[in-house]
Amino acid sequence: MADEGEESKTQRKKRSTELQKMGEDLLSLNKKQLEQIEVPEPLLAALREYQRLPNRHEAKRRQLQFIGKLMRGSDHESIRLALEKLRTPDRQEIRRGQDIEQWGERLLNGDESDVQAFVETWPSAERQTLRQLLRRYSQLATTASEAEEEKSSEPAKIQRRRLLDYIKTCID
Incomplete structure (x- = not known):
């Protein structure tokens, strides 16, 4: 059994999936919108790479997983707030x-x-x-x-x- 302070495998997977989904949301933004969000350079490079990839041999799916991994290392809370702000009409x-x-x-x-x-x-x-x-x-x-x-x-x-x-x- 996991300790109370430790995250279960199910919780980790759920969080990982949420971050990957947030990465997909970032992919839907145009260049100007992306500039409004503070995205770390490695994540920005991975987003650009995803756009460049052909959809063969599941390259895009693997790249999306990589984007999710990079999201875990970034300040994903500020990215989430910035995404919400962009999507909410003024x-x-x-x-x-x-x-x-x-x-x-x-x-x-x-x-x-x-x-x-x-x-x-x-x-x-x-x-x-x-x-x-x-x-x-x-x-x-x-x-x-x-x-x-x-x-x-x-x-x-x-x-x-x-x-x-x-x-x-x-x-x-």
Whole structure:
């Protein structure tokens, strides 16, 4: 029987598998994201090597096990926290996305007073550009509803997307 302070073989294997999984998560990151995480150089080299390997003779599986081994020797807790931070969307970005959607709906369903309110709230917005985008959308949406065909609503969807993209440039 193992002492109370000693880790059992099952616990060691479970921890090893978790670290290997964390190594897989690191492989899913792009170069810029990897730079944001403090990864030891040997681990970084092993990650690069994995990307280079062909998937023959289980080379990638063995390399992944090696990455897991290197993870055990690194500060895996700080790597885990950094991974969580990268994967959790920023609250400000979520709020900005909601604002963009709300303004888009308000402008599409509203009138001139909504355009005025948007321009007052976001001074970088150009009234003329906004009106042109809304007019194009309105014309295409009317045509699409009259024809009631799926293909004819595609241009309206494109114009709606253009409007939302413009709103996105105005909202900081």
